[in-house]
Amino acid sequence: MGVLPTAKALEIAQERGLDLVEVAEKADPPVCKIMDYGKFKYQQQKRKQEAKKKQTVIQIKEVKFRPKTDEHDYQTKLKHIRRFLEGGDRCKVTIFFRGREIVHKDRGLSVLERVKEETMDIAKMEQSPRSEGRTMNMMLAPIKK
Known part of the structure; x- marks a missing residue:
């Protein structure tokens, strides 16, 4: 969407029923995404579980x-x-x-x-x-x- 003011980005996110999530805070200007944060966290957790299943513990x-x-x-x-x-x-x-x-x-x-x-x-x-x-x-x- 390009560079937007924070207020405008929040307004767009609320219209769509999603969240404004800061992805890269160190960048200039900071990079944000409009996404469903709950769904994102759930997918991250699932990926972590899959990685854990595949690892083998050698004793x-x-x-x-x-x-x-x-x-x-x-x-x-x-x-x-x-x-x-x-x-x-x-x-x-x-x-x-x-x-x-x-x-x-x-x-x-x-x-x-x-x-x-x-x-x-x-x-x-x-x-x-x-x-x-x-x-x-x-x-x-x-x-x-």
Whole structure:
């Protein structure tokens, strides 16, 4: 409609039963639109909901081992890791050392290497094994298909 005085623009909006909405206040002169503001807010909310539906939340699941974890327990925890990775979640594998076990960090490292080898078909190592205090961590991420 071009540049109009505010009073004239408000009058036109009221005649049509709509609202005068300021779109760009920083512009010189400020840009306004004649529209149904309630409908505009509703459409914005719907767009936001649609965007939220399409996004996926990737969680980090953690599985804890000990250096002396027995074979059956190891296999069970490995199944959990595989299930998490196949579900699209990242997995943090932690070795927890208690007491004097901290002396044998090589055992913890071998457990992490074994987990890495056995999940190589569905996961890639995102973070190599690193030691922090009494724990040793490694991060696995699913391979994109």
